[in-house]
Amino acid sequence: MTETSSLKHMTESSVTIVFILDRKFAMTTAKDGISHTRTRIQQFTAIKQLEFFESLKKDKFSGQLAISDAQDTSWVFYMYLGRIVYATGGNHPVRRWRRHLVAYCPQRLAHFDEIQAELTKIPEEACRISWEYKLLSVWIDQNKITREQAARVIKATVIEVLFDVTQAMEVFCETVKDNLLSTRLALIEAEQIINEAGKLWHAWQSAKVADRSPDLSPVIRQPEALKKRTSPQVFQNLSQLLDGQQTLRDLSVRMRRDVVTVTRSLLPYVQLGLVQLVNVNDIPPPVSPPLANKLSKAITPHRILIACIDDSPAICQTMEQIVTSAGYQFVSEMDGLRAIAVLLSRKPDLIFLDLIMPNTNGYEICTQLRKLSFFKNTPIVIVTGNDGIIDRVRSKMAGSTDFISKPINREIVVDTVNKYLKQNV
Numbered sequence: 001m002t003e004t005s006s007l008k009h010m011t012e013s014s015v016t017i018v019f020i021l022d023r024k025f026a027m028t029t030a031k032d033g034i035s036h037t038r039t040r041i042q043q044f045t046a047i048k049q050l051e052f053f054e055s056l057k058k059d060k061f062s063g064q065l066a067i068s069d070a071q072d073t074s075w076v077f078y079m080y081l082g083r084i085v086y087a088t089g090g091n092h093p094v095r096r097w098r099r100h101l102v103a104y105c106p107q108r109l110a111h112f113d114e115i116q117a118e119l120t121k122i123p124e125e126a127c128r129i130s131w132e133y134k135l136l137s138v139w140i141d142q143n144k145i146t147r148e149q150a151a152r153v154i155k156a157t158v159i160e161v162l163f164d165v166t167q168a169m170e171v172f173c174e175t176v177k178d179n180l181l182s183t184r185l186a187l188i189e190a191e192q193i194i195n196e197a198g199k200l201w202h203a204w205q206s207a208k209v210a211d212r213s214p215d216l217s218p219v220i221r222q223p224e225a226l227k228k229r230t231s232p233q234v235f236q237n238l239s240q241l242l243d244g245q246q247t248l249r250d251l252s253v254r255m256r257r258d259v260v261t262v263t264r265s266l267l268p269y270v271q272l273g274l275v276q277l278v279n280v281n282d283i284p285p286p287v288s289p290p291l292a293n294k295l296s297k298a299i300t301p302h303r304i305l306i307a308c309i310d311d312s313p314a315i316c317q318t319m320e321q322i323v324t325s326a327g328y329q330f331v332s333e334m335d336g337l338r339a340i341a342v343l344l345s346r347k348p349d350l351i352f353l354d355l356i357m358p359n360t361n362g363y364e365i366c367t368q369l370r371k372l373s374f375f376k377n378t379p380i381v382i383v384t385g386n387d388g389i390i391d392r393v394r395s396k397m398a399g400s401t402d403f404i405s406k407p408i409n410r411e412i413v414v415d416t417v418n419k420y421l422k423q424n425v
Contacts, residue, residue, distance in 0.1 A: 039052075039172070039173040039174075040170070040171075040172050040173075041170070041171050041172075041173060042169070042170045043169065043170070044165060044166065044168060044170075044171045045166070046166070046194055046195075046197075046198040046201075049162070049165075049166070049190075049194050050190070050191060050194055052173070053082070053190035053191070053194065054190075054191075056079060056082045056175070056190075057081075057082025057083070057190065058082065059082065060081045060082055061079055061081070061082050061175060061177070062079055062080050062081055062177065063078075063079060063175060063176050063177040064076055064077070064078060064079070064175070064176045065077040065078075065079055065173060065174070065175050066173070066174045066175075066176065067165055067171050067172070067173050067174075068171065068172045068174075069165075069168035069169070069170065069171055069172075070168070070169065070170055071345075071346070072305060072329070072346075072347075073089075073090060073091060073164075073168070074089050074090075075087060075088070075089035075090050075161050075164065075165055076088055076089045076130075077158075077161070078130065078133075078181045080181075080183045080187060082190075083187045083188060083189060083190070084158055084187075084188040084189075084190055084193060085133075085181050085182075085183055085185075085186065085187065085188075086130055086132075086133045086154055086157070086158070086181055086185075086186075087157055087158040087161040087162070088130045088132060088133075088157070088161070089161065090161060090164050090215075091164075091213075091215050091282065092215050092247065092249075092282040092283075093132070093282065094282050094283050094284065094285050095215075095247065095249070095250060095282055095283055096157060096160055096161075096249075097132045097157075098283065099249060099250060099253045100152075100153045100156050100157055101153065102253050103152075103153075103156065103253055104149050104152040104153050104156070105139075105145050105149050105153065107144075108139065108144065108145065115135070115286045118135060118138055130181065131285070132157075133154075133181055133185070136150040136153060136154070136185060137150075137182060137184070137185060140185070147185070150185050150186070151185065151186045154185060154186045154188070155186070155188065155193070158188060158193050159193055159196050159197045159200065160249075162193055162194065162197035163197045163200050163201055163204075163214075164213075164215075166197060166198075166201050167201075167210075167213065200260075203258075203260045204260055207260050207263060207264050207267075208267075209260075209263050209264070209267065212263075212277060214247065214248045214249045214252075214259045214263065215247050215248070215249065215279075215280075216247060216248060216277035216278060216279065216280070217244050217245065217246060217247050217248070217250075217277065217278055217279070217280035218241075218242045218244075218248065218251070218266050218270070218275050218276070218277055218278075219242055219243070219244035219275065219276055219277075219278055220238065220239065220242050220274065220275055221273065221274060221275065221276045222273065222274045223239070225272075225274055226238065226269065226274040226275070229269075229272075229274070238269075238275075241254070241255075242266075242275060244278065244280065245280065246280075247280060248262055248263050248266075248277075304328045304329065304349045304350075304421060305328070305329040305330070305331060305346060305347070305348040305349055306319075306323045306328050306329065306330050306331075306348060306349065306350050306351075306352070306417060307330075307331050307332070307333070307342075307343060307346065307348035307350070307351045307352065308320070308323075308330070308331075308332045308333075308351075308352045308383075309332070309333050309334075309336065309339045309342075309343075309351065309352070309353045309354055309357075309362075309365065310332070310334065310352070310353075310354035310357070310383065311334050311335075311336065311354060311357045311358060312334070312354070313334065315354070315383075315406070315408060316332040316334060318408050319332065319352060319408065319413065320332060322408070322410050322413045322414065323413070323417070326414050326417065328417065331346050331348060336354075336357035336358065336359060336360040336361070336365060337359055337360060339353075339360075339365050340365065340368055340369065343369065343375070344372070344374070347374060348378070349378070349379075349421060350378065350379045350380075350381070350417060350420055350421060351369070351375075351378060351379070351380045351381065352381050352383050352404075352413075353365060353366060353380055353381065353382055353383065353400070354382075354383050354384065355382050355383065355384035355386065355391065355395070356384060356385075356386070362382050362383075362384070362395070362398075362400075363394055363395070363398040364398075366380050366382070366395070366398040366399050366400050367398045367399060369399070370398075370399035379401040379402070379420035379421075380399065380400050380401050381400065381401060381402045381403070381404055381416055381420075382395040382400045382402070382403045382404070383404055383405075383406060383408075384403075384405065384406060385405065385406040385407075391403070401420060402416060402420070404416060
């Protein structure tokens with residue numbers, strides 16, 4: 001890599017270095033003795049993954065590599081001297097943990113009460129470190145599993161996480177030199193894992209299902225039509241398996257077949273509309289709700305997303321510059337008729353909404369959003385050039401949280417974001 005430009009700024013408490021590398025944006029900060037580096041990468045292909053992990057190995061990086069995509073899905077790789085110790089996060093970290101226990105340590109799931117008891121002993125300050133990895137360490141110490149079993153679980157987990165990262169169109173990487181895991185269970189060369197995850201990804205693409213996630217769950221939508229197209233035995237099997245509670249990956253473990261084969265066998269029914277692939281929630285960790293909440297937050301840290309709905313490209317660009325420079329994620333939509341669909345897809349934490357747009361207006365969009373359970377409490381800030389008492393009253397009646405005037409003022413936008421996000425927290 002060649003550094004094309006650099007900027008360095010120093011204060012008493014922190015050091016910030018900003019540089020552009022091969023169309024990547026990266027920022028490094030050091031504060032209170034902990035170093036952080038953020039990098040944005042488009043099309044995180046196997047080649048770019050090899051390049052990225054090779055740079056970590058060259059720097060002998062030890063710490064956490066956090067990767068997030070545009071949908072705010074986050075994964076964490078634990079590293080030691082540039083090698084991978086463990087990985088977690090994603091949409092279904094607990095389902096993944098259970099799948100790999102079924103595959104490599106099935107006897108452990110038979111002792112569910114023991115698992116709960118062991119997890120309750122994890123100190124609160126350790127909850128942000130991977131509890132799955134800690135359980136493997138405990139079980140090895142207690143001679144309940146072998147080191148080889150633990151290594152297989154870890155390897156399968158890292159491959160699956162890397163496969164999911166490959167599906168993301170754009171990723172945001174952050175390295176933190178802190179919170180290390182013990183290296184006693186496994187040290188994995190990134191190149192080996194990238195190659196194996198790449199083979200799985202190639203097979204997934206060849207099966208013509210690259211636009212779908214193996215974390216989706218198949219569910220029967222037209223049972224009578226499906227019954228007519230299958231034998232009684234096949235229909236009975238499908239009825240038992242496709243209950244909407246198991247993902248394609250879960251089914252592959254249960255059926256002892258690879259996920260590509262399972263997905264390909266269901267694809268004709270999906271294409272006919274007889275079976276639908278739907279999103280399904282992760283299962284809760286095997287602990288009490290208070291600890292489960294702490295563990296979930298430790299696995300998938302939330303990155304705050306701010307949305308702007310405005311038909312003006314200039315306004316959207318200005319808002320993006322203000323919001324991203326303040327450290328938040330940003331999404332915009334200039335077509336008011338598409339706004340609700342975009343907001344439902346991305347689920348922002350705060351929405352700036354233009355009052356006057358072609359074909360619709362901010363009142364209508366705000367009213368529709370407030371009818372949706374997810375957006376009942378989301379801060380919605382109306383933005384307009386018409387700063388009149390009538391507009392303010394109508395905005396309140398439509399359910400808006402606040403009202404700011406154009407032209408856009410950086411301080412007002414940042415103060416508004418900080419005000420309502422702190423209230424939500």
